[in-house]
Amino acid sequence: MPGMTESTYRGLAEFGLPLITRGDPAFTSLTREIDENVKALPVSSAAPLVSDRAAVLLNNTGRAIVAIEFIWRYTTLDGNTRTSRFSNFGSSVQREVLTGRCKVGRDLGPFILPGSKRLITERGIFGNNLDVLTPEELPRGRGFYGGFGGGGPENSELDISAVELVLELVILEDGLCVGPDESGLYESLKASLDVQRRAAEEALTALQAGASIGKIFEIIRPLARHQPLEMFGSEAVHHLINSRPEELLTFFNEAAQPPSLQLHRPS
DSSP: OGGGOEEEEEOBGGGTBOEEOTTSTTHHHHHHHHHHHHHTSSSOOSOOOOOSSEEEEEOOSSSOEEEEEEEEEEEETTSOEEEEEEEOOOOHHHHHHHTTSSOOOSSSSSSBOTTOEEEEETTEEEOOGGGTOOGGGOOSSOOOOOEEEOSOOOOOGGGEEEEEEEEEEEEETTSBEESOOTTOHHHHHHHHHHHHHHHHHHHHHHHHTTOOHHHHHHHHGGGGGSTTTHHHHHHHHHHHHHOOHHHHHHHHHHHTSOOSSOOBOOO
16 A cells, blocks of 8 residues: 555765655745745746655755756565656756856756755656845746656556655766766766767867868767767757857867866765
8 A cells, every 4th residue: 555655765965965855844844935936937837746755855065956866766566676767967058067168057947056955756856946046146038947857657556665766966066976876877977078078179170171061960960869968969960050150160169178177976
C-alpha cells in the first residue's frame, strides 16, 4: 500500500544544499512561498504539484547554482529499480557561465541564486529567484522562468517498496561540482565543453583560411546531434545561416577561447 512505501531524501547538506522534507516544520511555509512566487509572475504556469513525496532544496552555499541533476529511484517489491532522471542543463547562458565567458546574472533563472529555494517533486523542480531579488533587480519584459518538469514517473504505487530522491550533481558558479554523479555527467560535461572549444577552433581556422559555409557546417553538424552539445551546435548553425562574416568570426573566436572557469570536484 502507498502508506507503507519507504521514502529517503539524500541532499548535500555538507555543501550547503540541504533538502527540507514534510517532516520538517518549515516545509509548509517554504512550499507556500515558492508557490506564491511562481503565481506572482505575469505569465504563470500551473501551480507546483506537492505530492506526498517532495522536498525543498535550499541554496545555502553562498554561490549560485548553475545547473542541477537529481533522480528519483524506485525499488519494487521484487527488488528491481526504476529511475527518473531530471537535469536543467541546456541553456546557452549556462554554457557561457560554465566556460567563464559570462557571469551569473541576478534574474529569475535558470540559475538558483544564493539564498533561494526550489521545490523538487516527482514531476520536476519548481520556483524562481523572487525570494532573493531586490525590487531594483526585478525583471522588466523578461521571459518567464518557473522551473522545469516532466510527465511524472510511470510507476504503480502498489508494487513500490521504497523511493529515494538523490541530488546527483550540483554545479556552482565557481566551477565546484558536488554530488555522487553516478551517471558520470561531470566527466561527460567536461569532455563535451572541450569538444565544443576544439570544434569552434577548427571552424575559426577554416573561416580565416577562406573556407565555405558548407565546410564550416560539416565541422559543426556533429555537435548538433549529441547531448549536451546540441545547444551549441544549433546556435552555431543559426549563426552560419544568419550572421554576417565578421559576426561569424567573432562567434567562433569567442567559443574557441580556453575556458577561464575550471570545473572541479571537491578536494
